[in-house]
Amino acid sequence: MRVRRHCCLLLSVLLLLASWALQAQPAVLRVVGSADPPFRIFAEGGATGLYYDLMNEAVRRLGWRVSYAEVPSARAFKLMEQGEADLMLGPLRTPERELFLSYTRVVLPSEDKAFYTRPDAAPVRSLDDLGGRSIAVHRGKRYGRAFDADTRLQRQEVNDYRAALEMVARGRIDIAVAPEREGDLLLRETGLGLLKQPWLLAGEPPYVVLARASPWLARQAELERTFVAMREDGAWRRILERYGLRAGP
Incomplete structure (x- = not known):
């Protein structure tokens, strides 16, 4: 009888611990960012683009639920901080x-910055x-240490790159700086007749980042291992090729 009581007590403790673990595990991974085609695209069918296609493959393998929210870049960083x-x-x-x-440790493909x-x-x-x-310049974004630290530059913050190009076309500002692929795409869409200067500012590595205040921070190693597996089995390369990119070493 005493052994049975001990077994029942142990089972109750284990069930309670399992219940606490389930409650502590966050239900949905909340991903935020601004719309920046072809890297981050928000559409009726869901979030896509180069970065989000890579992320969607990773969370599919992990079995995680994910939500994507389009918010301005500066606001996205504030949400992460909070x-x-x-x-x-x-x-x-x-x-x-x-x-x-x-x-x-997940480094995404870098993108040179172009001047229009x-x-x-x-x-x-x-x-x-x-x-x-x-x-x-786009409010809330960074363009690399050399550009960001140059005190000679007269920067004017705008809410999106389309607005930046339109301001240049109207003569309200001299230059717009943007990631090259995104800037070229917008230039074709708007037909503003601007010139992309031949000199490009070399892009610095962009990363996948987790909020230090997020409960998902405890799962960082799992996420990193999944991206490593995607590189090893070719999934990373295949996604990059859809966007005309080649996978690095």
Whole structure:
């Protein structure tokens, strides 16, 4: 009888612990970010684009439930800092962001930054040629250490890259800077007749990041292992090829 009581007590404890574990496990991974085709695309059929296609394959393998929310970049970082969102894809690494973001070992394909001007504008061959000219930048985004730290540059923040290009076309600002693929896509869509300057600012590595305040931070190693497996079995390469990219080493 005593043994039976002990077994029942042990079973009750195990069931209680299992219940607590289920309650502690978050139900949905909350992914936030701005719409930046072809990297992050929000459509009726769901979130897609290069970054989100990679993420969708990873969560499919992991069996995680995921939700995607389109929010402005600056707002997305604030949600991550406050623990109201769990994951972002594409941020560059900066010391101030590392205070509230955990940078995983998952490095996404980098993208050079291009500069768009009116056809009659002076050429842009280096950062030195940007001095004294107004430059539209996307609010909340970073473009690399050299560009971000250059105190000579006159930056004007805008809410999206389309607005930046339109401001250049109307003569309200001199230059718009954008990731090359996104800028070229917008240029074709808008037909604004702007010139992409031949000099490009080399892109720095973008990352998959988790909020330090998120309960999903405990699952970071699982996520990293899944992306490693995707590289090893070719899934990573196949997704990149859909966007005209080649997988690195």
